[in-house]
Amino acid sequence: MDARGIIARVRDGETLSDAQLGWFAQGLASGEVTDAQAGAFAMAVLLNGLSAPERVGLTRAMRDSGQVLDWDLPGPVLDKHSTGGIGDCVSLLLAPALAACGAYVPMISGRGLGHTGGTLDKLEAIPGYRAEVSVPELQAITASIGCAIVGASSDIAPADKRLYGVRDISGTVESIDLITASILSKKLAAGLEGLVLDVKVGSGAFMKDMAEAEALARALVQTAQGAGCMTTALITDMSQPLIGAAGNALEVIEVMETLTGTGVTPALWDLTCALGGEALALGGLADDAGDGAGRIARALESGDAALKFGEMVAELGGPADFIDCWPDRLPSAKVVHEVTVPQGGIVQAIDGEALGLAVVALGGGRLRGGDRINPAVGLSEIAALGDGVDKGQPLALIHAATHEAAEAAAGAVRAAFALGEKPPEIPPLVHRRILR
Numbered sequence: 001m002d003a004r005g006i007i008a009r010v011r012d013g014e015t016l017s018d019a020q021l022g023w024f025a026q027g028l029a030s031g032e033v034t035d036a037q038a039g040a041f042a043m044a045v046l047l048n049g050l051s052a053p054e055r056v057g058l059t060r061a062m063r064d065s066g067q068v069l070d071w072d073l074p075g076p077v078l079d080k081h082s083t084g085g086i087g088d089c090v091s092l093l094l095a096p097a098l099a100a101c102g103a104y105v106p107m108i109s110g111r112g113l114g115h116t117g118g119t120l121d122k123l124e125a126i127p128g129y130r131a132e133v134s135v136p137e138l139q140a141i142t143a144s145i146g147c148a149i150v151g152a153s154s155d156i157a158p159a160d161k162r163l164y165g166v167r168d169i170s171g172t173v174e175s176i177d178l179i180t181a182s183i184l185s186k187k188l189a190a191g192l193e194g195l196v197l198d199v200k201v202g203s204g205a206f207m208k209d210m211a212e213a214e215a216l217a218r219a220l221v222q223t224a225q226g227a228g229c230m231t232t233a234l235i236t237d238m239s240q241p242l243i244g245a246a247g248n249a250l251e252v253i254e255v256m257e258t259l260t261g262t263g264v265t266p267a268l269w270d271l272t273c274a275l276g277g278e279a280l281a282l283g284g285l286a287d288d289a290g291d292g293a294g295r296i297a298r299a300l301e302s303g304d305a306a307l308k309f310g311e312m313v314a315e316l317g318g319p320a321d322f323i324d325c326w327p328d329r330l331p332s333a334k335v336v337h338e339v340t341v342p343q344g345g346i347v348q349a350i351d352g353e354a355l356g357l358a359v360v361a362l363g364g365g366r367l368r369g370g371d372r373i374n375p376a377v378g379l380s381e382i383a384a385l386g387d388g389v390d391k392g393q394p395l396a397l398i399h400a401a402t403h404e405a406a407e408a409a410a411g412a413v414r415a416a417f418a419l420g421e422k423p424p425e426i427p428p429l430v431h432r433r434i435l436r
Contacts, residue, residue, distance in 0.1 A: 001019070001020055001023045001024075003024065003027060003032075003033045003034070003037040003041070004037070006020050006023070006024050006041070007037060007040050007041050007044055010041060010044035010045055010048060010050075011044045011047075011048065013048050015051065015054065016050075016054055016057070016058075017057075018057045018060075018061070021054065021057045021058045021061040022057075022061040022064070024041065024061070025058070025061035025062045025064070025065045025159040026061075026065055026159070028062075028065065028158070028159035028162040028163055029065040029066065029158040029159045029162070033162075035162075035166055038162055038163055038166045039166050039170040039172070041163075042163065042166060042167055042170055042172035042175065042178060043170065043171075043172055045172075045175055045177050045178055046172045046174070046175040046178070049175075049176075049177055050177040052219075052222065052223070052226075054177075055177050055180055055181060055219060055223045056223050056226040056227055058177070058181040059180065059181045059184045059185050059188065059223055059227055060185075060188075060227055061159070062157050062159040062160045062163075062181055062182075062185035063157055063184075063185040063186075063188045063189045063227070065157060065158050065159035065160075065185075066154075066155045066156050066157050066158045066159075066189060067135055067155040067156060067189065068188070068189050068191060069106065069135065069138075069139065069156075069189065069190055069191035070191055071104070071139075071191050073104050073142075073143060075102045075103055075104050075283070075285070076103055076104070076193045076194060076282075076283030076284060076285065077103070077104045077105075077106065077190070077191055077192050077193045077194075077283075078098055078103045078104070078105060078192065078193065078194045078195070078196075078279045078280075078282065078283045079105055079106070079107055079108075079187055079190065079192050079194075079195050079196075079279070080094055080095075080098075080107075080195070080196045080197070080198065080275050080276075080279055081183050081187060081195065081196075081197055081198065082197075082198040082199075082200065083179065083183075083197075083198065083199050083200050083205065083206060083207070083216065084113060084114075084116035084117075084200060084205065084206060085116055085200040085202075085204045085205050085238040085241075085242060085352065086115075086116065086117070086204035086238065086240075086241040086242070086246050086352040086353075086355055086356045087117075087204075087241035087242040087243040087244070087245055087246050087251060087254075087382070088116070088117070088198075088200070088238070088242045089117075089119075089122055089242070089243065089251040089252070089254065089255050089268070090198065090242070090268065090271055090272050090275060091107060091109060091119045091149060092119070092122065092123070092149070092252070092255045092309070093255060093258060093259060093268065093272045093300065093305065093309075094272050094275060094276050094279075094296075095107045095147040095148075095149050095308075095309075095312075096146075096147055096259075096299075096305045096306070096307075096308035096309040096312060097272060097276055097296045097299045097300055097304075097305040097308075098146075098147065098276055098279055098280070098296070099145065099146025099147040099305075099308045100146070100299035100302075100304035100305045100307075100308050101276075101280055101285055101292075101295050101296065101299055102146075102285050103146070103279065103280065103283055103285060104142050104143070104146055104147070105142065105146065105147040105148070106138055106139070106142045106147075106148055106150075106190045106191075107119075107147065107148065107149040107150070108138075108150060108151065108152050108156060108186045108187065108189075108190050109131075109149055109150070109151065110151070110152075110164065110186075111151070111366075112360070112364075112365040112366055112373070113164075113167075113168050113173055114168065114173045114206070114356075115204075115352075115353045115356030115357045115360060115365070116204075116205075116206070116356055117246065117247075117248065117251065117356070117359070117364075117365065119149060120149075120150075120151050121248050121365075121373055121375070122248045122251050122252055122255075123149060123252075124248070124373075124375065125248040125249040125252050125330060125331065125375035125376075126252065126313060126318045126319070126322065126329065126330065127318065127319060127329055127331075128317040128318045128319065129313060129316055129317055129318040130150075130316045130317040131149075131150050131151045131316075132150065132151050132153065133148070133150050133153065133316070134153055134155075135153055135155050135156065138150055138153070141312070141315050141316070144315075145308060145311045145312055145315060146308060147308060147312055148312060148315075148316070149312065150316070152186050152189075156186060156189045156190070157185040157186045157189045159185070160181070160182050160185045160186055163178070163182065164182055167182075168366070169368055173206065174206050176212075176215060176216050176219050177219070179206070179216060179220075180216070180219045180220050180223050181223075183197075183220065184220065184223055184224050184227065184229075187224075187229070188224070188227055188228075188229055192229055193229070193230065193282075193283060194229070194230045194231070194279060194282030194283045195224060195229055195230070195231045195279075195282070196231070196232055196233070196234070196275050196278040196279045196282065197217065197220050197221065197224075197231065197232070197233035197234070198233070198234055198236055198271070198275055199213050199216055199217040199220065199233050199234070199235045199236070199434075200213070200235075200236055200237075200238035201213035201235055201236070201237065201238060201239075201431065202237055202238035202239035202240070202352065202427070203238070203239055203240075203349070203350060203351050203352040203353060204238040204239070204240070204241060204350075204352020204353055204355070204356060205238035205352070210235070210431065210432075213235050213431075214235060214432065214434070217233040217235055217432075217434040218233075218434055218436075220233055221233050221434050221435070221436060222436065225436065230282050231282075232278050232282065232433065232434065232435055233433070233434040234274060234275060234278065234430050234431075234432070234433055234434070235430070235431040235432040235433075235434065236271060236429060236430050236431065237427045237428060237429055237430075237431060238352060239349075239350065239352070239385065239427050240350045240352060240384055240385050241350070241352060241355065241382050242267055242268060242271065243265045243267065243268050244265070244380060244381055244382045244384070245378065245379060245380045245381075245382065246355055246356065246359050246364075246378050246379045246382065247359050247362075247364045247375075247376075247377055247378010247379060247380075247399060248364060248373065248375040248376075248378065249330045249331050249332070249375045249376050249378070250378045250379070250380050250399060251378075252326075252330060253326075253327075253330060253380075254268065255268075256323075256326045256327075258300070259300070259305060259306040259309055259323075260303075260306055260323065260326075261301075261303075267429055269297075269300065270429055271429055271430070272296060272300070273293040273294075273296045273297050273300075274289075274293055274429075274430055276292060276293065276295075276296035277289040277290060277291070277292030277293030277294070277295070277296060278292065279292065280292030280295055280296070306323055307323070309323070310322055310323035331375050331376040332376050332399070333374075333376040333377050333378075333399035333400055333401060334400075334401060334402070335398075335399070335400045335401065335402060335403050335405070335406050336397055336398070336399055336400075336406075337397065337398040337400060337403070337406035337407070337410065338394040338397055338398075339394055339395045339396050339397070339398060339410050339413045339414055340391075340392050340393060340394050340395070341389055341391060341392070341393065341395060341414065341417075341419065342391065343391055343419070344388070344389055344390040344391045344393070344419070345388075345389060345419030345420055345421060346386060346387070346388050346389075346419060346420055346421065346422065346423055346424070347383050347384065347385050347386060347387045347388075347389065347395075347417055347418070347419060347424070348385075348418045348419060348420040348422075348424045349385070349417075349418040349424065350383075350384075350385060350416060350417055350418075351415075351416040351417075352416075354412060354413075354415065354416035355379060355382070355396075355413065355416050357412070358379070358409045358412040358413050358416070359377070359378045359379060361405075361408070361409060361412070362374070362377040362378065362398070362399075362400050362401070362405055362406075362409055363377050363401060363405070364377045364378045374401055376399060376401075377399050377400055377401060377405075378399050379396045379397065379398060379399070379413065380396065380397045380399060381394065381396055381397045382395070382396045383395045383396065383417065385424055385426055386423050386424060386426055389419065395413065395414060395417050396413055398410060398413065
């Protein structure tokens with residue numbers, strides 16, 4: 001077997017065997033497969049697709065390219081994954097809330113991809129937070145606290161780490177097959193007993209319409225179940241940012257406001273409870289998803305989730321007093337600029353991808369591999385669907401490093417909003433539930 005031959009088979013629409021997929025994954029992990037070959041493979045898969053058995057085979061091969069964790073804990077090992085959106089910071093609430101309910105959550109997360117933010121980038125806005133830890137440290141923190149949100153170490157799905165980085169810079173992010181294998185290889189390598197998936201649909205998601213989102217959700221659920229992990233998925237709305245902010249430190253602010261009860265964001269709260277309810281039901285810690293959602297809500301209301309979050313931050317190198325002093329611990333931008341409208345109206349539609357790209361251009365994301373992120377930049381007080389905005393009022397606030405950067409972003413942010421005279425139909429937060 002060789003990389004050129006395997007790439008040619010995908011290019012020509014021929015089926016790959018488990019052995020070929022296993023060889024290619026090991027080649028990604030070892031470096032025998034070059035970046036150019038990884039990019040060619042990704043493009044061939046994007047254009048021609050894989051069969052359902054090939055998706056399972058690629059997922060298992062990437063999982064088995066490194067260490068697969070084994071646990072001996074007094075509760076179920078559970079996790080959640082989102083396909084990515086604007087202002088989507090649910091993981092930061094959900095992991096500690098699940099831990100407060102008796103689950104163990106070794107949440108292996110990723111960085112920003114395309115126009116969407118990354119969980120690790122958000123957490124690294126907290127001074128000192130270490131997202132990169134060894135497998136033994138991940139296991140120890142998860143066992144003692146109940147949750148740890150970290151990146152995949154070199155021992156966890158190393159084939160995915162190579163392919164993930166190549167996808168972001170080669171125009172192959174949107175492939176359902178590669179998204180599925182990437183998400184699930186890391187999750188299955190974590191030794192999960194149950195997984196809930198948040199598949200986004202709308203202008204700020206990778207999947208822009210319901211048919212695409214449902215296809216991805218079913219591919220994820222069927223592939224995970226085919227690989228032996230109990231899984232459900234919710235298709236959730238991303239026709240507007242989940243919260244009123246986009247950008248790493250700015251999103252952490254809304255997380256902390258919701259965790260501490262100083263400024264709860266309803267959509268963030270509701271989606272955290274819905275996803276957490278599914279996870280607790282999968283793990284046998286709740287009678288059903290509704291019962292589980294109530295348990296998550298109580299963990300948030302009581303402050304137990306906030307305490308778990310604070311313990312996790314401190315254990316991973318962040319400030320020991322973060323829960324009490326977070327407003328003073330997070331970085332802030334030098335320039336805050338209002339994006340006003342020349343003529344008033346009601347927000348009819350929001351181009352979430354355009355907002356995400358505006359944050360990337362400000363320095364809040366990566367245009368190419370290796371770019372450094374400015375955690376303080378982004379958008380806040382983003383107008384929502386149905387909001388009335390008068391002439392001269394802001395659609396959003398831009399947080400930037402310089403006045404020039406803020407002015408450059410203003411046009412893109414303004415163009416992302418469509419205003420009209422009549423209130424739009426507001427889509428539901430959760431569209432569908434996928435069980436198989």
